Amino acid sequence: MQNPPTYPLKAVENALVALKFLQERGEIRVADVADHLGVARSTAHRVLAMLVFHGFAIQDARRVYRPGPALRSFHEAGMAPPDLVTAAHPHLRELNREVGETVHLMVLQGNGVRFVDGVEGPQTLHVGSRIGMLLPAHATSGGKALLAELPDEELRALYPRGVSTGAAAIGDLAALRRELDGVRRRGYAVNSEESERGVRAVGVCVRDAAGRAVAAAAVAVPGVRWPKRRLAELAAPLLVSAARxxxxxxA
Amino acid sequence: MQNPPTYPLKAVENALVALKFLQERGEIRVADVADHLGVARSTAHRVLAMLVFHGFAIQDARRVYRPGPALRSFHEAGMAPPDLVTAAHPHLRELNREVGETVHLMVLQGNGVRFVDGVEGPQTLHVGSRIGMLLPAHATSGGKALLAELPDEELRALYPRGVSTGAAAIGDLAALRRELDGVRRRGYAVNSEESERGVRAVGVCVRDAAGRAVAAAAVAVPGVRWPKRRLAELAAPLLVSAARxxxxxxA
DNA sequence: CGGGGGATTCTGCATCCTGGAATCTTAACA
DNA sequence: TGTTAAGATTCCAGGATGCAGAATCCCCCG
Known part of the structure; x- marks a missing residue:
């Protein structure tokens, strides 16, 4: 560490030591902090109250203190992850090699999904690249995976007038909800010719460090080669790639 | 944010506001902080000196202050997640219901795995609970998943005299490496009667916010009900549960 | 080298922060 | 339901800490 400060500030020291203690422990009580700092309970309580007020700690109903959003903000904003496409591309390529079919990466945009990356299958008959395209989220497997992660209010806000009915697409919001329940239960989404005749797909969410779905990865296949009952075979390799x-x- | 503290500490406030300012900006100077806090330069300097001494800031040769290792340590160690077993248990239970077999959670301990939680299968014939048991890592699916995440030096250090040969277990380190290569390629590990006759299992890693494997989840099944070729069917639900x-x- | 801008050190004094006690809250047990 | 113990929160007098302003030091550029 550094040289001791020429002019230490005892109150600041208490606060910073308490903050590090909170980091190490993850959950602490007033008495713990008092012991750790060697101060009175009332002093410890005042320090923690300052940490809470400034967002460095939160206190639950049982009066336990935990790390707060000010520290999370550092994580979210500061430890900026590698660019999504850059990070994902090697894994998309690998998945493409493994299953021998077209793979895509997509992000939610309004109630559509934007295809932001992809690798086409090597076989003569394969699903073509959709990079750059915006398709209805509810009619694509990756879109469904992403919609399944939304709170209901957000889902409703995306479909103020119900769900548009394309070829074999879901007819109304209640039906979409039921579909998304299934997606959540299985852990992956399936699209069977909803966006295009003869095309089927499986999609799963890609998450950030906080566990939030930030994108979806999908395998899109010719229906003729992949009957509906075989789609589940694509789930495990896709889930592995999404995890990667x-x-x-x-990292 | 919160209600103002009943007893605000002005010096602590200066420090915490300075810390947030440092987070937002990424690099700051004494004068910046003095302006931001509305204090004298000497006050700002004293606060920053405390942040440096406690590792929350570093100062370079040009006297610019930047976020310090104490904030990074928060990211690495400290997003102190909810307790592992507490977090995992509902998902183990759900997986157990879904596949109708015994599920376990385990952590690496030396070159063994400790079973820290589990839910037994509901059928008459099922694999019994191994909670509390320590088994050789290389002879269990979850153990293999965890070993596959280790750098080679660490793997070698766990097996200084090669790998012990139990019933059908891997005979030497080179063979273990080949097995772990397969685990990494597939994204999940398989155990076919290596730890116990008539028992097969599939295991995958559970990760923390930094993507590191901190535990493994596994489904253990009677061999009679799950011939070897069907084990892959357990992979997708298991991967989904591990992701959850x-x-x-x-979170 | 000189000068300007910024950082660091110093010190008197005012105000802030402390500890201890009183009071409140919560949870567990009979 | 009531009681009790443990822990948290509030209060306030007094002493110690942290402040500002000025002096001094440091760095960089012309």
């Missing part, structure tokens, strides 16, 4: 992308975003 | 545990640990 998440890890890359997190 | 990771999310719970990360």
């Amino acid at each position: 992308i998440t890890t890359a975003l997190t | 545990i990771t999310t719970a640990l990360t």
Whole structure:
């Protein structure tokens, strides 16, 4: 560490030592802090109250203190993860090699999904690249995976007039909700010719360090080669790749 | 934010506001802080000196202050997640219901795995609970998943005299390495009667916010009900559950 | 080298922060 | 339901800490 300050500030020292103690422990009580700092309970309480007020700590109903959003903000804003596409691309390529089909990366944009990256399957018959395209979220597997992560209010806000009915697409919001319940239960989403005749797909979420879905990865396949009942076979490799992308975003 | 503290500490406030300012800006000077806090330069300097001494800031040769290792330590160690078992248990239970088999959570301990939680399968014939048991890591699916995450030096250090040969277990370090290569490639580990006759299992890693493997989740099944070729069917639900545990640990 | 801008050191004094005690709150047990 | 113990929060007098302003030092550029 550094040389001791020429002019130490005892109150500041208490606060910073308490903050580090909170980091180490993850959850602390007033008495713990008092012992750790060697101060009166009332002093410890005042220090913690300052940490709470400035967002460095939160206190739950049982009066336990935990790290607060000011420290999370550092995480979110400061430890900026590698660029999404850059991080994901090697894993998309690997998945493409593994399953021999077209893979995509997409992000939610309004109630659509923007395809931001992809690798086409090597076989003569394969789903073409959709990079740059914006498709309805509810009619794509990756879009469904992302919609399944939204709170209901947000989902409703995306579809103020219900869900548009394209070819074989979901007819109303209640039906979409039921579909998304299934996505959440299984852990992955399936699209069987909803966005395009003869195309099926499986999609899963890619997450950031805080566990939030920031993108989706999907495998899109020709229906003729992948009957509906075989789509589940794509789930495990896709989930592995999504986890690897998440890890890359997190590192 | 919160209500103002009943007893604000002015010096602590200066320090915490300065710390947030440092987070936002990424690099600051004494004069910046003095302006931001509305204090004399000497006051600002004293506050920054305390931040430096406690590792929350560093100062370079040009006298610019930047975020210091104490804030990084928060990221690495400290997003102190909810307790591992507490976080994982609901998801283990759900997985148990979904696949109808015994599920476990385990952590690496030396070159063994400690079973720290589990839910037994509901069928008459099921793998019994191993909670509390320490088994050789290389002979369990979860153990293999965890070993596959280790750098080679660490793996070697765990097996200074090669790998012990139990029933059908891997005979030497080179063979273990090959096995772990397969684990990494597939994204999940398989155990076919290596730790116990008639028992097969699939295991995957559970990760923390930094993407590091902190535990493994596994499904253990009777061999009679799950021939070797069907083990892959357990991978997707297991991967989904592991991802959910990771999310719970990360939130 | 000189000068300007910024950082660091110093010190008197005022006000802030402390500890201890009183009071409040919560949880567990009979 | 009531009681009790443990922990948290509030209060206030007094002493110690932290402040500002000025002096001094440091760095960089012309």
